[in-house]
Amino acid sequence: xxxxxxxxxxxxxxxxxxxxxxxxxxxxxxxxxxxxxxxxxxxxxxxxxxxxxxxxxxxxxxxxxxxxxxxxxxxxxxxxxxxxxxxxxxxxxxxxxxxxxxxxxxxxxxxxxxxxxxxxxxxxxxxxxxxxxxxxxxxxxxxxxxxxxxxxxxxxxxxxxxxxxxxxxxxxxxxxxxxxxxxxxxxxxxxxxxxxxxxxxxxxxxxxxxxxxxxxxxxxxxxxxxxxxxxxxxxxxxxxxxxxxxxxxxxxxxxxxxxxxxxxxxxxxxxxxxxxxxxxxxxxxxxxx
Numbered sequence: 001x002x003x004x005x006x007x008x009x010x011x012x013x014x015x016x017x018x019x020x021x022x023x024x025x026x027x028x029x030x031x032x033x034x035x036x037x038x039x040x041x042x043x044x045x046x047x048x049x050x051x052x053x054x055x056x057x058x059x060x061x062x063x064x065x066x067x068x069x070x071x072x073x074x075x076x077x078x079x080x081x082x083x084x085x086x087x088x089x090x091x092x093x094x095x096x097x098x099x100x101x102x103x104x105x106x107x108x109x110x111x112x113x114x115x116x117x118x119x120x121x122x123x124x125x126x127x128x129x130x131x132x133x134x135x136x137x138x139x140x141x142x143x144x145x146x147x148x149x150x151x152x153x154x155x156x157x158x159x160x161x162x163x164x165x166x167x168x169x170x171x172x173x174x175x176x177x178x179x180x181x182x183x184x185x186x187x188x189x190x191x192x193x194x195x196x197x198x199x200x201x202x203x204x205x206x207x208x209x210x211x212x213x214x215x216x217x218x219x220x221x222x223x224x225x226x227x228x229x230x231x232x233x234x235x236x237x238x239x240x241x242x243x244x245x246x247x248x249x250x251x252x253x254x255x256x257x258x259x260x261x262x263x264x265x266x267x268x269x270x271x272x273x274x275x276x277x278x279x280x281x282x283x284x285x286x287x288x289x
Contacts, residue, residue: 020044020132027119029141035105038121041130045083045093048134050110050119056085058109058162061123080104080123098125109162115141160196167197174283176204176267185209186277189247195263195284200232200254202267202282210245217242217271220252222282225264230254234269 018041025036040046059066061080068082079098083091092106107120119136160166176191191204200222208215217240220232237249252267263284270276 018043018127019129021129022133022135023131024135024137025121026137026139027116029116029139035120035122037124038106038134039126039129039131040080040092040094040098040123041125042094042096044130044132045091046131046134048090048092048121048136050088050090050136051138053087053111054090054119055109055111055163056087057164058107059085059090060105060107062104063107080106092123094123094125098123110138113163165196165199169197171196172285174263174285176202176279176282179277179279181277182209184275184277185212186215186275188277188279191279193282193284195257198255198257200257200265200284202252202279203249204279205247205249206242206269206277207247208242208244212244213273214244215242215271215273215275216240217248217250217269219270220250221268221270222252222254222265223268230257232267 021039025038028035038046038048057065059082061078061082064078066078066080066082068085079095079102081093081095083093085091090106090108098104102124104123105120106123107118109118110116116138119138121134172195174193174195176188176193178188178190180187185208187207187209189205189207191202194201194203206217217234217236220234222230222232224230232252232254235251235253237251240248242248250269252269265282265284267279267282268276269279
């Protein structure tokens with residue numbers, strides 16, 4: 001990146017009369033607002049520096065995915081070249097100065113998913129000025145415009161691919177056997193398991209025996225046959241507490257799953273009162289028996 005920017009330093013010589021600028025640009029919060037303009041030129045690259053990490057695979061130009069140096073591929077047709085994409089930066093440069101009135105939209109998603117989740121800009125060429133560096137600002141949306149109780153929009157199929165949850169191998173699915181612990185008064189119904197690019201999820205229904213105290217699941221741990229232990233997030237459908245004689249749908253999610261962990265696990269769901277349930281032989285592929 002430094003080499004690229006170093007080559008862009010003597011810009012006054014490369015484009016006489018066109019001043020190089022460094023300035024902050026805020027991400028649009030309200031979709032009704034026009035996108036901010038970034039002034040690019042063929043003589044030197046423009047650096048966009050972001051305040052937090054970006055999801056590099058979500059970078060698009062005019063809604064088309066664009067990777068590093070895509071414009072150099074014969075027949076691609078793109079007039080915008082991406083020279084480098086980092087954890088918090090993008091370097092772009094047009095193949096040639098854009099014509100008057102020519103505009104290209106560059107967009108990328110922030111990795112943390114917080115609002116505003118998308119950074120989008122319009123690339124143009126100005127006869128007098130060019131942006132050498134843009135410091136992207138990510139301002140919080142007004143509290144009134146995004147109340148805490150506002151429901152999240154439903155995820156779209158493309159979100160799973162763009163954020164890296166699903167790769168070319170898709171999602172592997174398997175079965176989860178039922179389990180019962182009479183001593184602790186807990187049992188589970190047969191469930192399903194799912195495994196994506198770097199994550200795993202188990203979906204089961206857990207019952208609390210009649211005559212027992214109410215039980216609240218609080219943490220989950222995957223233990224592989226090779227001794228690998230992974231803590232998982234617990235997601236419950238309901239108020240999170242299982243009354244005596246009642247059941248609750250429980251999802252255990254491992255957000256990071258190294259390839260070396262294998263395909264077979266024991267899932268332990270721990271909860272209140274020191275009571276827990278171990279579900280052995282959890283598999284993430286149907287045929288692994």
